[in-house]
Amino acid sequence: MDARAKLLRSRETLRVALLASEDWQPSYKRDLKTFKALLAGEARLETVTAEYLVGLDQRAPAYVDWSRLPTHVVADAGPVLNNDDAAWKREQTLLTAALLDIITELVATGASAGENLYGIPVGFTTLDEAILVAARTQVAQLVSQVTTTTRDLIRESIQQSIATGEDQAAAVARLSRVINNPVRAELIAHTESVNAYQTGLFNFGKATGAVSKTWDGLAGACKLCGPLIGKTVKIDADFPGGYPHPSRHPRCRCGLIYNYE
Numbered sequence: 001m002d003a004r005a006k007l008l009r010s011r012e013t014l015r016v017a018l019l020a021s022e023d024w025q026p027s028y029k030r031d032l033k034t035f036k037a038l039l040a041g042e043a044r045l046e047t048v049t050a051e052y053l054v055g056l057d058q059r060a061p062a063y064v065d066w067s068r069l070p071t072h073v074v075a076d077a078g079p080v081l082n083n084d085d086a087a088w089k090r091e092q093t094l095l096t097a098a099l100l101d102i103i104t105e106l107v108a109t110g111a112s113a114g115e116n117l118y119g120i121p122v123g124f125t126t127l128d129e130a131i132l133v134a135a136r137t138q139v140a141q142l143v144s145q146v147t148t149t150t151r152d153l154i155r156e157s158i159q160q161s162i163a164t165g166e167d168q169a170a171a172v173a174r175l176s177r178v179i180n181n182p183v184r185a186e187l188i189a190h191t192e193s194v195n196a197y198q199t200g201l202f203n204f205g206k207a208t209g210a211v212s213k214t215w216d217g218l219a220g221a222c223k224l225c226g227p228l229i230g231k232t233v234k235i236d237a238d239f240p241g242g243y244p245h246p247s248r249h250p251r252c253r254c255g256l257i258y259n260y261e
């Protein structure tokens, strides 16, 4: 393990302690083994996402046609490479490679949590087809969103450089601040770890014949999800607002309880 990897690992250990102190709904903590795995997965997800953004920061200036500054700014694409450019395909491949294993583990963790919480052993692992498919689907959506947002961020950064009359060096520095943003990595890890875990738990619920699910609100914690707390819907139905399970908003720590007949 090189020095940077060591540093990142020790930072992750600290993150796990911090994450554990957040307002998780009680259903997460009822099985400590999978709760710990969830926290470790979230911390790891944050690291790899942040590391991806560090790399993207190095590559991003190459995605801008600097010769078109400052006079030519086309409203839609601007000087940023088009969506179908091979460079963005490469970015998608890189990000998918960074995320897929961790998301797969988090989905499997959610499924295992179900087994332990409800005492119904199914034997879910990261090798099950349902887990693999769910993880790949989530990662594909996430990667597509992240790439779209990245292009928007680059475009906006360039527009700001043009508006403020910056030269290319200043514009590259501005772009770097926008791309290499640890808060973005943290937000992605927060939201997507809960998504993956809850997807796994849903897979467990389906596999074991749960009939309905209830928004977990024993602590009345999440303010934004307040109106949903205690609501029950059929297993395949969405909760009001179109959500099959948490997370429902950035940093959502809500959970679900599955009901059997």
Ligand SMILES: [Zn+2]
Pocket (backbone or CB within 6 Å): 222, 224, 225, 246, 248, 249, 252, 253, 254
């Ligand atoms: Zn919530």
